[in-house]
Amino acid sequence: MLQAFVRDVHAGRAGLIRAARRAYLLGLVALALPGVVLGGLLVLVRPLSAPLPAVLLLVVLSVALSLVALRMAHTAAKNTELPARQAALTAAIQAATAPGVPVLLACALLSEGLAAGLFVVLAVGMHALVWWQLPGWVREPEG
Template identity: 50%
Template sequence: MLERFGHDLKAGSRAGLLRAARRAYLLALLVLAVPSVAVGAAQWLSGQSELPLGAAVVLAGLAAGLGLMAYLLARRAAQNAQWPAPQAALTGAFQLAGVPGVPLLLAGAFAPAWGLALFLLVLAAGGHLLAWASLDRWVRSPAQDG
């Protein structure tokens, strides 16, 4: 995977840079998803009970808000014209993993609250779709660098 990542990064084309950014995004998302599954399994086995509705709503809002902040920061990094295209694309891609990553981590932490966990997983899936589509819009051609 890393060999293909390096090849895509050195290709010098927008398509290669987009592939590299998508690989970086998926790698960063994997770094967030693996602990989420482990924490979720541990929480599920502990047999904790449901959360009160108010706490679940607050946590869902927190996940959405933090995901939105991750999106805005990633967009700012990816569109930074002062950085070379590869640096901007990879920085944005790594930060973009927080969009679905935050709800994933919270879903794992609150797995016994199945309603909240399900909502957070749906939020993470929507965040992933948004992130994947955003990379295509944000990655610019290395040839555009002056």
């Protein structure tokens, strides 16, 4: 897997897009994995349910944090002081936070089906947005 990643990083713009998507997915998994373990433990413990206003506040906070993460990733990708490869991979890893925040909140509220489902839908939407935007963030690599 590492050899394919290195090969993609050095295979022009198309390869760099593949490498950035791999880096994004690895970043997302690294962010979400502890949350899934925590969520599983919380399901076993059966915590008290969260009140609806608190869930709605968490949704607003999740959307805001995800949009800030997307903005920061976009800024990193467009940083012309960085080489194209570094900018693309930095942006991809930062972009993993956009769906990662709602995934973590879904895990924290896993014992509450509707709230967890709401965050999963938000995470899927953020993931689709990042996946669609990521190729536009990748510049042609230098020499």
